Amino acid sequence: MSNLLVLLRKEFTLELRRKSVISGIGLYLFSLVFICYITFNLRQNVISPATWSALFWLVILFSAVNTVAKSFIGEKPGALVYLYMTAGAHEIIISKILYNFILCLLLALVGYGLFTIFVKNPVTDQTVFLTGLALTCLGFAASLSLISGIAAKARNSHVLMAVLSFPVLIGILLMAIRITKNAVDGLEASASQDELLNLLAINLISGALSYLLFPYIWRS
Amino acid sequence: MKVTVAVLLVYVHTAGLLFDVPRLNILNETIRALYFHVPMWFGMFFLYSLSIYYAIRYLLNPLEEYDIRSVEFAHVGTAFGILGLLTGMLWARYTWGAFWHGDPKQTNSAITLLIYLAYFVLRASLENQEQRARLSAVYNVFAFAAMIPLIFIIPRLQSSMHPGSGGNPGFNIYDTDSSMLIVFYPAVIGWFLTGYWIANLRIRVRKLRLIDIAS
Numbered sequence: 446m447s448n449l450l451v452l453l454r455k456e457f458t459l460e461l462r463r464k465s466v467i468s469g470i471g472l473y474l475f476s477l478v479f480i481c482y483i484t485f486n487l488r489q490n491v492i493s494p495a496t497w498s499a500l501f502w503l504v505i506l507f508s509a510v511n512t513v514a515k516s517f518i519g520e521k522p523g524a525l526v527y528l529y530m531t532a533g534a535h536e537i538i539i540s541k542i543l544y545n546f547i548l549c550l551l552l553a554l555v556g557y558g559l560f561t562i563f564v565k566n567p568v569t570d571q572t573v574f575l576t577g578l579a580l581t582c583l584g585f586a587a588s589l590s591l592i593s594g595i596a597a598k599a600r601n602s603h604v605l606m607a608v609l610s611f612p613v614l615i616g617i618l619l620m621a622i623r624i625t626k627n628a629v630d631g632l633e634a635s636a637s638q639d640e641l642l643n644l645l646a647i648n649l650i651s652g653a654l655s656y657l658l659f660p661y662i663w664r665s
Numbered sequence: 666m667k668v669t670v671a672v673l674l675v676y677v678h679t680a681g682l683l684f685d686v687p688r689l690n691i692l693n694e695t696i697r698a699l700y701f702h703v704p705m706w707f708g709m710f711f712l713y714s715l716s717i718y719y720a721i722r723y724l725l726n727p728l729e730e731y732d733i734r735s736v737e738f739a740h741v742g743t744a745f746g747i748l749g750l751l752t753g754m755l756w757a758r759y760t761w762g763a764f765w766h767g768d769p770k771q772t773n774s775a776i777t778l779l780i781y782l783a784y785f786v787l788r789a790s791l792e793n794q795e796q797r798a799r800l801s802a803v804y805n806v807f808a809f810a811a812m813i814p815l816i817f818i819i820p821r822l823q824s825s826m827h828p829g830s831g832g833n834p835g836f837n838i839y840d841t842d843s844s845m846l847i848v849f850y851p852a853v854i855g856w857f858l859t860g861y862w863i864a865n866l867r868i869r870v871r872k873l874r875l876i877d878i879a880s
Contacts, residue, residue: 591807595800599790609787609804612780613811647814654810658803661724 448532452540460548470512474552477504478559494567498625501560502618505553506611509582512552513545513589514606517597529663538590538659542652545586553578569631576641577624584617584648591655594662613651620644666862673855680848698756700848704856705749706774710816712742712860713781717809720802732798733871734864735805736788741864743781745856750774773815780808 460467481500485492492500517525528537557578560566568574589610596606620640627637677700719735722728753771754764765771787804791797 588807588811591803595787595804598796598800599787600792601790605787605790608783612776612783613808615776616811616814643814643818650810651807654807658724658806661799661803664799 448536449540449543452532452536453544456540456544466515470508470552471555473511474504474508474556475559477507478556478563482563492564494626494629497560497564497567498622498629500564501556502621502625504560505556505581506585506614506618508552508556509549509585510589510607510610510614512548513586514593514596514603516541516545516590517593518602518606520597534660534663535656537663538594538655541590542586542655545590546583549582549585550579553582567629568625570628570634573624573634573637573641574628577621577628577637577644580641580644580648581617581621584644584651585614587648587652587655588613588617591651591659591662594659598662617644617647620647666858670855670858670862673851674859677848677852677855696845698752699845700852702749702752702756703849704853705745705752707853708856708860709742709745709749711857712738712745712864713809713812715861715864716742717805720805723798723802724806727795727799729794729798729875730872732802733868733875735802737864737867737871739781739784739805740867741860743778743785745860746774746778746781750778776815777812780812784808 481504485496485500557566592610592613593606596602596609599605620643624637624640624644627640682697716735716738719731719738723731723735750771753774757766757768757771758764761768784801784804788797788801791800
């Protein structure tokens with residue numbers, strides 16, 4: 446447990462120390478939102494809620510994949526060996542998932558804010574939407590952390606990261622889009638309960654699998 | 666096994682095309698797709714299950730043989746999946762009016778194939794044999810788990826025109842006419858065995874090559 450906290454703190458310290466990375470991700474997100482804004486010329490409010498949710502989730506998906514990708518890709522080999530000697534595989538994967546979850550959530554919230562400013566905000570039921578957003582981020586973090594570990598071992602790992610993760614994430618994304626639709630249409634919260642539970646179940650499965658499978662990746 | 670497969674499939678093809686079938690609205694004669702299309706998906710699922718079984722065996726006990734078995738079952742399973750998609754598209758052309766209709770079942774099965782194609786890409790981009798075997802085994806398990814909701818859960822949440830869901834006249838085992846079952850069951854068994862047989866041939870070739878290299 447204390448190891449876990451130390452690992453988490455290490456992630457945050459490193460992240461804050463390399464400010465170029467985090468600002469790079471922020472700029473990436475901002476550019477994506479801005480591209481959406483310009484290509485659709487969205488000021489006239491012509492965008493339908495369906496398009497809004499498609500654009501929003503695409504932006505979040507792309508930035509999340511890029512953010513989590515760097516959790517194993519691009520780490521110095523020396524740092525990985527040091528980690529391997531000092532901490533257990535289970536602790537590392539849990540700390541990575543938690544850390545990536547927090548990062549993804551921050552990213553998604555900032556993205557939501559940017560969308561509100563530049564595009565618009567058709568969401569009527571904030572509670573359902575934000576719960577869905579948090580659960581989706583958890584699912585992204587749980588699956589992507591493991592996949593990043595796999596991709597880091599291969600050649601051209603950035604391409605591989607996208608290829609491996611997109612099909613796996615589609616299940617989560619479909620649920621997220623359904624929840625968004627419900628939240629935009631302003632249905633009562635009980636209507637989205639099924640989807641939220643499904644999302645939770647998918648998260649639990651991918652989290653458990655990451656936890657079980659990570660030691661096999663880590664050993665090499 | 667070869668003989669059994671041949672007998673079963675010859676029977677399935679003649680009986681499947683000649684026997685009487687129940688008349689249902691819209692479906693009409695295309696109901697015969699049940700004998701050719703549905704066994705492809707069953708076969709794909711059967712072969713992928715074998716693939717994940719050997720992937721888990723490999724993770725527990727890293728023998729190269731398990732890796733070969735895992736990847737070859739995945740290969741043949743993917744071939745079955747592609748055939749399932751193609752036969753489904755052909756069927757959709759005559760009942761829904763277009764090869765690609767955007768039905769959730771079509772989309773999700775295409776995604777399933779994408780997952781396994783990604784598995785092959787992963788294998789191709791790892792050079793070290795042991796690392797390739799282990800990492801692809803890990804991805805295999807993860808991909809299989811991601812496939813389950815796509816095939817079994819999500820299509821049931823969305824409205825689909827696919828037979829068997831949303832009150833469409835179905836190929837459900839329960840309401841399929843018993844005259845169809847006497848062709849359908851042999852078809853499923855025949856295709857299972859075909860898949861297993863092809864995969865085994867490929868496994869034996871791979872193993873022979875391995876011995877060849879070693880000597």
